[in-house]
Amino acid sequence: MKKLINDPRNVVEEMLEGYVKAHPNSIKQLPGTGRALITARETREGKVGILIGGGSGHEPGFIGYVGDGMADGVAVGNIFASPSPDPILEVTKAIDKGAGVVYLYGNYAGDVMNFGMAAEMADLEEGIQVGMALASDDVASAPKSEKQKRRGIAGEFFIYKAAGAAADFGYDLDNVVRVAKKANENTRSMGVGLSPCSLPQTGEPSFEIGEDEMEIGLGHHGEPGIEKGPLQSADRVADRLVNDILADIEINKGDKVAVLVNGLGSTPKMELYIVFRRVEQILSERGIEIYRSYVGDYITSLEMGGCSVTLMKLDDELMKTIDHPVDCPMFVQK
Amino acid sequence: MEFTAKDWKDFFKEIVSLIEEEKDYLCQLDRKLGDGDHGVTMSIGWQAINEKIDNELANEEDPAKISITVGKTFLSAVGSSVGPLYATGFMRGAKVLKNKSVAGDQDLAEYWIAFGKGIKERGQAEVGDKTMMDTLEPFFKELERKFAETNDFLSSFKAAVLEAKKGMEFTKELMSKKGRSSRLGDRSIGAQDPGATSAYLILAAFLSFVEKRMAKAI
Numbered sequence: 001m002k003k004l005i006n007d008p009r010n011v012v013e014e015m016l017e018g019y020v021k022a023h024p025n026s027i028k029q030l031p032g033t034g035r036a037l038i039t040a041r042e043t044r045e046g047k048v049g050i051l052i053g054g055g056s057g058h059e060p061g062f063i064g065y066v067g068d069g070m071a072d073g074v075a076v077g078n079i080f081a082s083p084s085p086d087p088i089l090e091v092t093k094a095i096d097k098g099a100g101v102v103y104l105y106g107n108y109a110g111d112v113m114n115f116g117m118a119a120e121m122a123d124l125e126e127g128i129q130v131g132m133a134l135a136s137d138d139v140a141s142a143p144k145s146e147k148q149k150r151r152g153i154a155g156e157f158f159i160y161k162a163a164g165a166a167a168d169f170g171y172d173l174d175n176v177v178r179v180a181k182k183a184n185e186n187t188r189s190m191g192v193g194l195s196p197c198s199l200p201q202t203g204e205p206s207f208e209i210g211e212d213e214m215e216i217g218l219g220h221h222g223e224p225g226i227e228k229g230p231l232q233s234a235d236r237v238a239d240r241l242v243n244d245i246l247a248d249i250e251i252n253k254g255d256k257v258a259v260l261v262n263g264l265g266s267t268p269k270m271e272l273y274i275v276f277r278r279v280e281q282i283l284s285e286r287g288i289e290i291y292r293s294y295v296g297d298y299i300t301s302l303e304m305g306g307c308s309v310t311l312m313k314l315d316d317e318l319m320k321t322i323d324h325p326v327d328c329p330m331f332v333q334k
Numbered sequence: 335m336e337f338t339a340k341d342w343k344d345f346f347k348e349i350v351s352l353i354e355e356e357k358d359y360l361c362q363l364d365r366k367l368g369d370g371d372h373g374v375t376m377s378i379g380w381q382a383i384n385e386k387i388d389n390e391l392a393n394e395e396d397p398a399k400i401s402i403t404v405g406k407t408f409l410s411a412v413g414s415s416v417g418p419l420y421a422t423g424f425m426r427g428a429k430v431l432k433n434k435s436v437a438g439d440q441d442l443a444e445y446w447i448a449f450g451k452g453i454k455e456r457g458q459a460e461v462g463d464k465t466m467m468d469t470l471e472p473f474f475k476e477l478e479r480k481f482a483e484t485n486d487f488l489s490s491f492k493a494a495v496l497e498a499k500k501g502m503e504f505t506k507e508l509m510s511k512k513g514r515s516s517r518l519g520d521r522s523i524g525a526q527d528p529g530a531t532s533a534y535l536i537l538a539a540f541l542s543f544v545e546k547r548m549a550k551a552i
Binding site: 083114207223 | 418
């Protein structure tokens with residue numbers, strides 16, 4: 001696969017260098033590991049710090065979501081790999097304004113260990129209180145009976161949005177964690193993969209799939225999904241994704257939801273809107289109200305082809321968080 | 335058997351070259367189960383260690399410090415899930431070496447038992463989950479048993495590495511229960527676990543390093 005890079009070993013560092021130079025008024029890089037970025041703007045004393053993080057290759061996730069209304073800092077891992085505790089701790093120290101820091105990340109073995117180790121160190125060595133909320137929105141990654149095993153995918157975006165707003169509202173650490181966990185509880189995603197991505201360092205496709213095939217439930221790192229079959233129409237795929245989500249979470253007539261149709265990297269917006277069209281039809285047939293919609297590349301997998309659909313069921317508090325304005329380099333909501 | 339700071343550094347250097355040789359093979363195994371980067375991840379970590387050995391650790395005489403630095407460097411360089419796992423192993427091993435400039439049979443046995451047990455504690459995986467624990471648990475159990483019986487490090491370690499190998503090979507028959515590959519279910523059967531493989535490579539490298547050293551000594 002062709003890639004516009006220099007040396008595959010330097011892709012993360014060079015991306016971060018470009019990113020920080022492109023947005024000097026929004027983002028600054030901390031001096032230690034180089035993998036710790038924080039907002040360049042002044043944050044209020046007493047505000048709970050929001051720390052996000054994960055592997056690289058998911059841009060705009062996660063570096064793109066540091067800014068007003070979302071995260072105060074991000075710890076950046078290698079491609080598709082959790083950051084080590086070092087940059088997590090570096091960000092924690094920099095963004096703590098005396099009210100503690102909340103870590104938001106996806107439910108993956110590596111992230112759980114590294115963020116967990118960092119949280120212990122923050123508490124023991126720095127005396128900083130850390131709260132955590134994990135994203136586990138992917139319906140396809142484990143059955144409902146083993147919900148604690150589910151991975152976080154595009155729904156992480158809603159969790160950042162909710163927690164970032166809650167911290168801005170002046171909520172304390174426990175309440176920011178509560179809102180983040182509620183956002184996760186109310187969020188479900190399901191994806192489809194059409195074509196693989198390749199890691200810059202290996203150049204090999206992340207999974208194998210035929211020209212005329214699709215894979216339902218494919219993971220954000222190319223982990224095989226739950227079902228491989230012939231490519232179907234956008235409407236049939238959207239039916240499958242939404243029906244699986246609605247079978248997993250009770251969303252009734254009159255309920256309000258936020259919808260995210262997320263591109264995985266190389267799927268054109270045209271196709272994402274075609275999918276959204278069908279999602280809207282299904283929801284309105286059921287009398288479910290779309291309160292706010294997001295369509296685009298929010299959390300990607302390099303140049304993977306395909307998309308995911310995410311629904312977050314809203315109550316009054318989550319509605320307030322979803323309405324909260326955001327100003328990040330890769331995402332603005334007025 | 336006496337193992338010095340220089341031996342530890344030489345051994346870690348051997349892993350550096352071994353991982354470079356096996357990088358593609360480990361990636362190839364990982365592509366069947368995960369995102370295909372295990373070899374790359376291991377290489378990033380061991381290359382960082384290589385640099386530490388050549389610079390910061392060049393004049394280091396304390397084996398415990400060397401092992402701690404190896405663990406911390408690996409963790410900082412890779413993160414991921416193997417980062418905390420291997421880092422915990424080398425750091426727990428380092429505790430055994432504390433205040434000892436030379437490790438004897440007993441210390442070496444304890445080092446590798448602590449290495450395996452530390453990783454188990456960090457990862458919370460069981461034998462049969464299709465992870466590096468399938469290599470490591472039979473390994474440290476056999477080492478513990480055999481060494482208690484014989485007090486001879488080399489023969490005990492050799493027997494333990496044999497168990498490690500069986501454990502690694504058995505991961506082909508297993509279904510993944512931990513980590514990203516666990517969601518493959520039945521589809522994970524038939525593929526050898528890359529973590530179990532890299533853990534075996536490290537243990538086997540220590541065995542061949544020690545055997546070579548013994549041969550030289552004679």
